[in-house]
Amino acid sequence: MCFKKSMGELIMKKIKLHKGKKYSICSCGLSKTLPFCDNEHRDYNDKNGTNYKSVKVIAEETVSIDVNSSTWNIKSNVEYITVEK
Structure with a gap:
């Protein structure tokens, strides 16, 4: 799902x-390293x-979530990221 903005697409x-992580x-x-902070x-x-x-964010259980920010105006080919323990 993407949202249009005047400065680009919100991914x-x-x-x-x-x-626990x-x-x-x-x-x-x-x-x-979007969506992660560096x-x-x-x-x-x-x-x-x-x-x-x-x-x-500290996960109370293993779960998949959708995240976005109006400051992320750079397109990325990554749609699903799995973070290992």
Whole structure:
């Protein structure tokens, strides 16, 4: 599922989360490992006076979820990502 925006397409990503594992989801759109955070926001925040942070998620059970962000305006061929324990 994609949503159109004036600056591009908003991409929905499906990820599998494993019970008890902590995940950091990107909220800035700069990560090279979308939908996961790689801390690119830290340098960007320092240079631009912004306050992006990753969204922390701890799975209570193994589950697949759909995630998206209005800052993710880059198309990706990855539609389903499985994260190993």
